[in-house]
Amino acid sequence: MPYTEKRGTKWRVRWDAGRIHPDTGKKVYDSQSGFDTKAEAYAYGLDRESDVRNDRYISRRDGSVLMKDYARDWLDGIDVGHLRERQCRSMSRLYIVPRWGEVAVGDIKPSQYRAWEKDLRARPNIGDDYAREILGLFAMMMEDAVEDELRKASPVSHKRRRGKYKKKPREKKLDMRVEDVHQLSLNALTFWGFPGYVFVWTMAMTGMRPAELYALRKEFCHPAWPTADPDEERREESLERYRGGEEPMPAIRVQHQHQWKDSVLTLLPPKYDSYRTLVIPPFLAELLDALCASHESEWVFPSINGGPLAKANFTYHYWRKIADGQEPREQRRGGWRPLPGWPAVKTYAGKRLYLLRHGHKEWLDEGGARRVAVEARMGHELPGVEGVYSNVTSAMEREIMDALQARWLRFVVTLGTDWLPTSPNPLPVDLSTWMKTQITAAEKVLPRTGS
Template sequence: MAHAEKRGWDKRAGKFRYRGRYKLPDGTWGSVSRDDQGQPFYRARDAEGYAHGLEVDVRRKTFINPRDGRITVAEWSELWIESVELANRSDGTYRQRLRSVILPEWGSVAMGDVTEVAVKTWEKKLRARYSANYVKSAMSVMRTMFDDAVSSKVRGDNPVPTRAARRRGRFKGKGPKDETVIASPRQALLLARNAYELRGLAGYVLIVTIAYCGLRINEATGLRREHLALVDEGTGCRLLVQEQSQRVNGKPAQVDPKYGSTGNLILAPFHAELMRRLLASHDSEWVFPATRGGKLDTGAWFYTNWWRPIVDGRRVAARFASRPATLPALRAVAGVEGIVPHGLRHSMKVWLDEAGHPRVAVEERMRHVIPGVEGTYSHTTPAMEKRIAETLQSLWEDSLKPVVDRREYEPPRTPRNTRNQVDLPEISQRSGSATIPAQATTPSAGRVHSS
């Protein structure tokens, strides 16, 4: 039965200290000398009452041993990270957030001593130093780690507040409902034309493929020739999403798509023809090869020197000893400032929703899983897929029509890093764009005219 025992004399408080004794689940005796706030017991009845409460928890099978909470955050994180089953990129992200921001602050702190107020104070400091997305990611990792600590009975509660629990302090509005930048079919074409100027036919078709198949960027760069079925056997030409390009331990590798979302996507006729001509233009195993035929890397270099000029244009071109000729100047595409490759995936979803296609067919093309009963009983038919291909063909053909009632281009936007750049003459803002050679267009659509 729970009881109290007198301990030593506390000189600072001028009182005797007490500890509570109680029966552990295995029948041995445990002891506790501090309450939940870390304060010592100076009265026997306080120690006995606390110990009695722990025995009640033992009988109810909700007992959490206070000694378990003395494990440090660093020690627990080592045990925890090895128990979490994550994809390669997520595993790297979790470890990076632990190493960079979580353990430097909390590593030496006991798990049981981490309080919600201290976590909120720390989060506020992070928001002053890092981007909102980075802070959100770090807090998500820490929240998950403490969730598992609660389920493992290392402590009784999670001190990392959820979004719903943050209703405290200065009111913060919800902000924009949707911050994702999407493109119209016409804007996707203009981006593809800029990509053609920068990287030729491979760049042109890469943009078209992301937009009209809704691929993630690493799924597109991970496409091999064997993933294309360009002979129509009655169900349309197909693109198979089987893997994606990713770095594993710092080296390029092919891994499963995100969430294992493989797929078999029908291609619109124009798109199938573009794919045939692209494959005929090179002998690389990769559908969208790098300049020298290898796998296209989508690291920081890709976004700085490849993607941003396509979207924001470029007045200048870097000069290299091995490349005396300057790269072509590009105009910025109006209305899509800040768009990322994934925004083109979002764009295709919007186009198909606007066209009124069944949800199940659209979500299957996006390789999403519809939850609940709807997902169990809804199915995509070949007829639904063919109608999607017809819609995409129509959108493509409409995007080729010249536009005269609005300006589609803007002067090149100022790049984030302007070092070692030399001004070139202003790029004309007259309506016009480089003409894509006939071999880069489908016969049904005709030549891609200047707009």
Template sequence: MAYAEPRGKDKRGKMRWRGRHKLPNGKYGSVSKDENGQPFYTERAAEQYAQGLEVDARRKTFINPQDGRITIAAWSELWLASLEVDHLSDRTIRSRLRAVILPEWGETAVADLTAIGYTTWEKKLRAEGRATNSIRGIRSTFRAMLTDAVASKVIGSNPIPEGKSRRRGKYQPKKSADDEKVFASPRQALYVARNALTLRGFTMYVLVLTSFNTGLRIGELAGLRWDDLILDHTEYSGARILLRHQSQYVDGKPTLIPPKYDSGRSLIIPEFLAQLLRELRDFYPPPAPGKPAVPWVFRAPKGGRILTGGDFYADTWRPIVDGRAPIPSSRGHRARPGIEPVLGVEGMTPHGLRHGHRVALDEAGHPRVAIEERMGHELPGVEGTYSHTTITMERKIAETLQSDWEKSMRPDISQRGYGPVPTREDSPGS
């Protein structure tokens, strides 16, 4: 039977009490704080709380308060060991824990984390300028970890609110102008490709146009090999890219892993892009005698695969989109021309080409199932069960992309940079 016993006085001289209660195994346990982490300052409060725990034990809903004393850092180790996710998700989860969650909450007992405490911390993250998507990801990881703590009966409920139910106070619009994704139109994609030609040569020119006309992510482009391409004898089904891998860093090394969400797929491409890829294949020098052929479609200047780490974004991508001042000649280095920014897409990331691809297909009115399959997504519900992509749908997508390309090549006096399409002979060879 539950009872209370004195614990001693706190720093203010107030007497504290603990409750003693029978555990499901017949032994006695003790509890010195309620579910909100508040000590018991009266004998009656401690006894009533202990009685409630005994009721929970009889109803088989008992959660031992002592289990909730495990720290968030210790629980995160147990939780990570139980996860079964792909490499990218595992890396993202560990990064959020290591860099953001554990420095703040690692030494806190799981049972001591409250909704108010978490919400106040999230408000602090926003005040520090952390991006909305970053905060959303941190919340998702933290909540998932504590959801499993609830399922394991470490705590009774999850203190981290769901995304849709957490808003309180003054109204916040769902999306502001700053949240808009920057994406390219077909003509802007052409201008980005021409800047890429000037800066990095024919390879980067074709990579940009491949990204915009397929919607492939930069890691998927970096992992493309020549045996993933079908460029010849394609009268029936069209020239295609068979997406089988993506290139990502695993333990600091570029490694081929399955595509995101295991979304391997076959992508029909327009004829102009197929021709550019054929030219790129001929552009590379043949392998040296006794050396194996290089498998990568898109190569770095020294011949290996394109590396898409931090240097790629800072040294290659940003000047391609945002422009660069001319670089004068110096000892051992030739002068380099300036690069004009592409108007309207300042600050765009490579993912903006993927967004632009989706927008172009939406504007053309293609079936949703064909677009989602091309983007590597699955349609939910009944629509996904009964909708299917056909060869006719795919061919019409290729026709749209070909038409958009031809339109983007027409002179437009309101825009800079129109003219004949560059070829591999125009490449600086870098």
């Protein structure tokens, strides 16, 4: 039964918390003070003992754990990929702890959470997707706090949607035209050199994620792969599949992505562990062959200064200049190198590099590629029974390779034979002559239609 006592002008109540202290072996009691009458204090104690008997009780000692301490311990216990963990810690440090850090886990009220959610979504520097990520992380913390017996229930309600309906905005995208990719590649050639020209075409023709392209090593790229694959079992299987037969299929192996981990540039598994092999059209195989033979770097796409591309802020220092255009500039003493300038590509000016990956899927869909082959190529998994029973065959891969090559041929047949590339440095290959051979090959297969 609860025990009440007078403290000054108020009453205090103590009750059995239903636990035994691990060190002393004695019962653990909780208490609450501040009641005006003995009856109020006694009734409160009876309610708490009822909660104990019905397994609803949360100890005040447990519930008083501060959110900043709980968030720290919770983050130390999650088992996710490096990038996801870094993102979770960042969201907790920037948004969750500043608002809830000094609040006890058991004291967070649903009404307080809803006010915070509304404020978070209204901030101009937080987009809808990022706000959803922050709120989702907080919801997981609260659900685990219930399991840890720090709360009776989560303050985040999933029973019904509150507030007015707001349609999720979708990014406006235009069709990815080969002509635009061609102009991007020329801009990259002028600014970056031959690696930039091949980089743009590789992303458009493979849909690889940017960090996967940064980390592409020669041993995992055509022409070295699969012969140079360090995994013996995979090497033998890949040689038979991609090099065997009368018509080999050139391919790239996506084995790594480049990310910063503990301030060190590190080779990590691809996102979602999406290791995969990507067949490439013959024209791109020729470009990669020439590129890999043109430099001594271990990376297929070295930066302008020859180092790892991931060390540069690629979006700012490379992509924005390639997509947005550049005015001609002269040599500055101890500064910039001279550049002739190049036009902006309207479809991609101010837009994300990632749209080239999106556009690759459009090309696959337009080419009639099978869904299982498309999703596997993009590094995704098909859900449910369809994913369990599906398999990407070599015939499906050949269809993709042929469709991409046909798209290239339909484009180059429209180019004039007087095409001349512009590059800040001498090119390792005669790109103009190579393009003329591509045009000649296209004319043998396709008529010059101008379309």
